[in-house]
Amino acid sequence: MSALKAQITAAMKDAMRAKDKERLGTIRMILAEFQRVEVDERIELDNTRTLAILDKMAKQRRDAAQQFRDAGRDDLADQEEREIAVIQEFLPQPLTEAEINQLIEAAMADTGASSMQDMGKVMGVLKPQVQGRADMGAVSKLIKARLG
DSSP, X not given: OOHHHHHHHHHHHHHHHHTOHHHHHHHHHHHHHHHHHHHHHTOOOOHHHHHHXXXXXXXXXXXXXXXXXXXXXXXXXXXXXXXXXXXXXXXXXXXXXXXXXXXXXXXHHHHTOOSGGGHHHHHHHHHHHHTTTSOHHHHHHHHHHHHO
């Protein structure tokens, strides 16, 4: 079991003891997603894959919250945002824009990227470094601005 998964399991037990139903529900949802991936792919999750799943879950909830707000359903949007808050507790600290720019510069230097054809190489180097710590869409835009 990955360290992050063990930490989330411990948080579930704490939420049970505290009788915090909302937090418990979100943590159970996270663990259910981990279980689904493990069963579907017949693998044991490592920390990298666990972070990727948490990142994806947070992104899905941000999208859903925005759609609920656009539809005038603030109650449902608030629920999604509370779930995001619980998920983000288990994600590492987000990178600052300056840190992201430094990582992009280093990745471009490592790969020798000079044009848009090299975008995939740069993203391949950066993705493991920023997974769960930055929005990949925003990182992609920054790379495009440099290469384009």
